[in-house]
Amino acid sequence: MIRRVSTEEITNHIKEMCIEANHYLSEDMEKALVSAAAREQSPVGKKILGQLQENLDIAGKEMIPICQDTGMAVVFAEIGQDVHLEGGLLEDAINEGVRLGYLEGFLRKSVVGDPIIRENTKDNTPAVIHYDIVAGDKVKLTLAPKGFGSENMSRVFMLKPSDGIEGVKDAILTAVRDAGPNACPPMVVGVGIGGTFEKCALLAKKALARRVDERSPVLYVRELEEEMLGKINMLGIGPGGLGGTATALAVNINTYPTHIAGLPVAINICCHVNRHVVRVL
Numbered sequence: 001m002i003r004r005v006s007t008e009e010i011t012n013h014i015k016e017m018c019i020e021a022n023h024y025l026s027e028d029m030e031k032a033l034v035s036a037a038a039r040e041q042s043p044v045g046k047k048i049l050g051q052l053q054e055n056l057d058i059a060g061k062e063m064i065p066i067c068q069d070t071g072m073a074v075v076f077a078e079i080g081q082d083v084h085l086e087g088g089l090l091e092d093a094i095n096e097g098v099r100l101g102y103l104e105g106f107l108r109k110s111v112v113g114d115p116i117i118r119e120n121t122k123d124n125t126p127a128v129i130h131y132d133i134v135a136g137d138k139v140k141l142t143l144a145p146k147g148f149g150s151e152n153m154s155r156v157f158m159l160k161p162s163d164g165i166e167g168v169k170d171a172i173l174t175a176v177r178d179a180g181p182n183a184c185p186p187m188v189v190g191v192g193i194g195g196t197f198e199k200c201a202l203l204a205k206k207a208l209a210r211r212v213d214e215r216s217p218v219l220y221v222r223e224l225e226e227e228m229l230g231k232i233n234m235l236g237i238g239p240g241g242l243g244g245t246a247t248a249l250a251v252n253i254n255t256y257p258t259h260i261a262g263l264p265v266a267i268n269i270c271c272h273v274n275r276h277v278v279r280v281l
Helices: 007-023 028-037 043-062 090-104 162-182 199-208 221-233
Strands: 003-006 072-080 084-085 128-134 139-146 155-159 187-195 249-259 264-270 277-279
Touching: 003 007, 007 139, 007 277, 028 043, 028 249, 043 072, 072 084, 072 090, 090 128, 128 155, 128 264, 155 199, 155 277, 162 187, 162 221, 162 264, 187 199, 187 221, 199 249, 199 264, 221 249
Parallel strands: 003 084, 072 128, 187 249
Antiparallel strands: 072 139, 139 277, 155 264, 187 264
């Protein structure tokens, strides 16, 4: 049976999600930061983590963005195939929600309309939108405002199949090591393995939107996530890049089938706020 959903409803949710994501740390990220502070062995690193928690507390109480870079809005829209959208185009509805959220929330507008001409659009649109048609009659929206300090540190490696899992590990460590303090650690590392050049990057971005306390259901992937988190935290980069044992809060990995001749790997890094909000309509 077809379920009708108004695009106006989608606009309102996206608006609220933009404001929520930029002012309040998600519950899973907050727990991860508290846990990292308890485990941190470096006095400087522990102090930095304490300052980050203080910043988050002030942001929530005084409605100040948790980071001055309020990001480019990335939206994952999973649309049930039994949903009929009414009232306008879905893309227009999402972008209107972003526009209203960034204007009414007094959030920094960081999007330029052309990558070379670079004139600011003044309302943080357009968003980067990824669509999936799924079973059912629900609409699931995931909003992840992405700051570019960490985005600029992300990498894609087109490995050979013979590089195998050790090549994947080396690629992840290389990306994190090269990012160093520039990704505002402690970071969350999203990894995509498989697919094609663009698919692995999308997998890595989706991995960042997954809860940091949710591990992969695939055994070898889960073990790889745990191993890489340990190895990353042995690099000594630490909170703020000032040394310590909490360089990353989580490593989330997604995989996808690929071609017999390839092994694409993408590493999408996010800073300690790793903003993401999910709503199901």
